[in-house]
Amino acid sequence: MGEPKRTPFYQSHIKYGGKLIDFGGWALPVQYSGIIDEHHKVRKEAGLFDVSHMGEVTVEGENALAFLQYLVANDVARLEIGQILYTHMLYPTGGTVDDLLVYRTGEKDYLLVINAANLEKDWNWIQEQAAKCENVKVANVSDDMAELALQGPKAEPILQKLTDYDLSSIKYYWLVKDINIDGVKCLVSRTGYTGEDGFEIFCAPGDAEDLWEKVMGAGEEFGLAPTGLGCRDTLRFEAGMPLYGQELDKETSPLEARLNRFVALDKEEDFIGKEALKKRLDEGLKKRLVGLEMLERAIPRSHYKIAKEGQEIGEVTTGSYSPTLERNIAMAYVTPGNTKLGTEVDVMIRNKARKAKIIKLPFYRRPR
Amino acid sequence: MWPKNFKFTEDHEWVKVDGDEAQIGLSNHAQDALGDIVFVELPEVGDEVVQGEPFGVVESVKAVSDCYAPLSGTVVKINEALIDNPGLINESPHENGWMIVIEPSDLGELNDLMDTAEYEEYEKTVEH
Numbered sequence: 424m425g426e427p428k429r430t431p432f433y434q435s436h437i438k439y440g441g442k443l444i445d446f447g448g449w450a451l452p453v454q455y456s457g458i459i460d461e462h463h464k465v466r467k468e469a470g471l472f473d474v475s476h477m478g479e480v481t482v483e484g485e486n487a488l489a490f491l492q493y494l495v496a497n498d499v500a501r502l503e504i505g506q507i508l509y510t511h512m513l514y515p516t517g518g519t520v521d522d523l524l525v526y527r528t529g530e531k532d533y534l535l536v537i538n539a540a541n542l543e544k545d546w547n548w549i550q551e552q553a554a555k556c557e558n559v560k561v562a563n564v565s566d567d568m569a570e571l572a573l574q575g576p577k578a579e580p581i582l583q584k585l586t587d588y589d590l591s592s593i594k595y596y597w598l599v600k601d602i603n604i605d606g607v608k609c610l611v612s613r614t615g616y617t618g619e620d621g622f623e624i625f626c627a628p629g630d631a632e633d634l635w636e637k638v639m640g641a642g643e644e645f646g647l648a649p650t651g652l653g654c655r656d657t658l659r660f661e662a663g664m665p666l667y668g669q670e671l672d673k674e675t676s677p678l679e680a681r682l683n684r685f686v687a688l689d690k691e692e693d694f695i696g697k698e699a700l701k702k703r704l705d706e707g708l709k710k711r712l713v714g715l716e717m718l719e720r721a722i723p724r725s726h727y728k729i730a731k732e733g734q735e736i737g738e739v740t741t742g743s744y745s746p747t748l749e750r751n752i753a754m755a756y757v758t759p760g761n762t763k764l765g766t767e768v769d770v771m772i773r774n775k776a777r778k779a780k781i782i783k784l785p786f787y788r789r790p791r
Numbered sequence: 792m793w794p795k796n797f798k799f800t801e802d803h804e805w806v807k808v809d810g811d812e813a814q815i816g817l818s819n820h821a822q823d824a825l826g827d828i829v830f831v832e833l834p835e836v837g838d839e840v841v842q843g844e845p846f847g848v849v850e851s852v853k854a855v856s857d858c859y860a861p862l863s864g865t866v867v868k869i870n871e872a873l874i875d876n877p878g879l880i881n882e883s884p885h886e887n888g889w890m891i892v893i894e895p896s897d898l899g900e901l902n903d904l905m906d907t908a909e910y911e912e913y914e915k916t917v918e919h
Contacts, residue, residue, distance in 0.1 A: 458852045459827045653826070653853055720874075722830050722850050744829035744852060751830075773848070 426450075430475035431569040431631030439639075439649045447540045449476040451652055458653035462746040465617055465658055466789075469575030470650030471638060474623070475631070476539035478565040480549055483532045485558040491525065491533060493694055494552055496677065498687035502527040507596045507612055509685055511677050512548065513696025517703055519671040521545050522682075524614060526598050534610075536623075538667050552695070569631040573638060574621030574658075576789075577645040582611075582622055584641040590622075605637045616655065618662025619789055660741050661748065663714070663785025669725060669740040670712060670754060676700055679756065681712045681784065710737065710756040714784040717770070721777040723753035728771040729779075736761050739770065745786060752786055753779070794885055798861065798904035801913070805885065806861040806904065808895070813862055816889040817849065820914055822881045825851040831873040831880070833891060838866045840893060842900050847890060849880065862900045864893035 427450040436443060441452025451473060454461060464470050482491060491499040497510035506527055512520040521541045526534040537545045546563050553561045573582060583590050585605040593599055598612035607630045615621040626634050639647060656666070665671050670680050677686050678700060688700060703709075717723060723742030728735055742753030753770070761768070764783060769776035797805045803821035807814045822828065830850035840846040845857035846866075869891050873879055880888035905913055 453853070454826060457827050459829075657852060720830075722855075724855060744850075746852075 428476075430473055431628040432473040432475060432571075432635055435632055435635040435649075436473065441649065441651060444652075446476065446652055449539065451476060452649070453653045454651040455649050458651070458657065459746045461648065461650040461654040462657050464646070464648050465575045465619055465650055465654060466747055467576070468646040468648075469573060469577040469581055469621070469642060470617075470648055470654070471635070471642070472572040472574065472650050472655055473570075474572045475569045475628075477570055478537040478539060478542035478545060478563070479568050479570075479625075480535040480537065480546065481532070481562045481564055482535060482553075482559065483529075484560045485531065486556055487531045487533055487559055489692070490553060490556045490559040492690065492692040493556070494549065495523070495525065496686045496694055496696065496700075497525075498690045499525055499527075499533075500690070504529060505597050505599065507598055507614060509596075511671070511682070511685065512545070513676065513694070513700070514673065515695060515699060516674075517676045517678075517696045517699030518673045519667065519675060519677065520548050520673075521667055522665060522671055522677075524612075526612065528598070528600050528610075541667060567628070568625050569628045569634075571624045571626075571634065571638065572615055572617075572621060573624060573642075573647075574615045574617040574619050574650075575647075576620060577642070577647065578619070578621040581638065581642040581645050581647055582624075585637055593622075595620075604634065605641075607634045607637065609634070616664060617658040618664070618785070618787055619658070656741075657743055657746060660743060660754070661745050661752075661785070661787040662789075663754070663787075666741060675710075675756075676703060678703060679708050679710050679712060707759060710758055711762050712740070712784070713755055713757055713762050714782045714786060715739075715742075715753040715755055715768070715770070715779045716782045717751040717753075718767070718778040718780055720751075721770070721772045722751045723755075723770045723772070723777075723779065727753075729755055729757055730769045730771060730776060731761060731766075736768065742770075747787055752782075754784065757781075794907075797885070797910075798901055798906055799910035799913075800859060800861045800904060802859045804859055804861050806901075808898065808901070811894060812867065812892050813864065813895045814889050814892045815846075815861060817858065817880055817884055818910075819884045820917075822884045822888070825849065825854070825856060825881075827852050828877045828880045831877045831890070833869045833873065834866050836866050836869060840864060840866060840891075842903070849877070858890065860893075861904055862893065862895045863897055864895040866891050867894050868892035 737757035832848040840860040
């Protein structure tokens with residue numbers, strides 16, 4: 424493997440003291456001041472994340488909508504211009520290629536925002552599917568976009584200082600294509616992966632460091648801090664948001680992952696995996712995602728087995744100490760019949776059975 | 792920077808011998824590399840520990856790490872404060888964040904460890 428790739432914000436991370444790691448081939452900060460500290464900061468004030476490693480693919484043309492209806496499981500037809508939805512690309516088996524956001528940026532223009540870890544695979548998949556379709560053009564524009572996530576209750580007042588555009592008019596899961604943020608041209612969406620209010624801001628790579636400094640400057644009076652991948656994971660986990668590779672994978676469909684509301688099984692158009700999903704429902708899902716809280720002092724981690732009365736019933740997908748709830752919690756798949764709230768189970772940790780109980784997901788919902 | 796009478800392992804544990812007792816913990820390098828420590832699993836008083844083998848576990852937010860015994864012996868004390876406050880290891884790795892005290896069975900094993908000067912050199916060569 425060569426040197427990790429650098430995002431357009433690399434120098435900003437160095438300047439602000441980020442602890443860089445190799446994240447799927449990218450040099451990105453796992454933390455600055457500390458994961459727990461940064462986690463609390465995002466929930467109470469605001470944090471600034473470099474998420475430029477995410478992939479972006481444009482879809483345009485006469486058949487853009489028809490193509491997307493086939494490519495993804497959610498109903499893209501309900502998007503107005505400027506609206507965004509969360510969805511999945513599925514294999515014909517019903518398992519997941521990736522989860523992604525679809526931004527409708529124009530009449531027949533869309534932007535797909537996809538996981539960094541799956542970029543190559545997703546791009547190949549999208550191209551393969553697009554080849555079957557006329558009058559649709561797809562382009563991988565990942566290298567042309569830098570992206571920041573400004574997340575937390577103070578995100579709006581911070582960003583508002585830098586623009587005349589009334590940010591309060593941007594509703595959750597809506598975007599504005601062309602906003603002037605203190606002289607930098609940006610696409611701004613009210614989206615995020617933390618469970619807090621916030622914005623994801625796309626700009627040209629050449630404007631990246633300048634934008635960073637402007638946002639950090641505006642955020643100073645509100646306590647804005649740069650935040651890394653470590654707290655990005657604990658924040659999304661508390662908010663019950665899935666991570667591809669853990670809650671979703673090649674074998675697992677959105678149905679097992681409690682994401683049914685994002686699957687439009689009743690949409691008229693056929694989509695890849697539709698028949699397979701219907702079959703999974705007819706046969707009964709083989710596993711379901713639940714939340715767990717430890718009843719004994721121990722931390723559940725990915726892949727730890729779950730048992731009940733001596734029988735293996737499942738496995739942890741994501742587990743961690745939760746800084747906001749101050750408890751050890753996990754998301755896990757268990758077999759049907761074991762999903763009732765309050766059910767006591769054992770998490771196998773270093774060959775010992777540690778008691779846990781099934782609790783509601785998500786673990787955390789931001790106060791409104 | 793390092794207390795002078797400490798000896799160190801390559802896994803960044805320290806040991807401080809005082810009469811017939813040896814106090815053991817994680818070095819500042821270790822706690823810095825681990826990040827926020829959220830959980831500590833310690834042996835029980837009376838347990839045997841063996842040089843080079845795990846005697847306990849520390850968990851940071853992101854990872855689980857074994858702690859390796861610098862010396863062999865019998866556990867005579869454990870730092871109960873770490874149960875409710877595992878972050879003590881981050882705050883004070885060489886003092887209040889001590890993990891266990893053992894009665895060493897073979898002080899000759901100290902020769903296998905690095906003294907402060909050697910550890911400082913070693914630290915420079917190690918990646919986080």
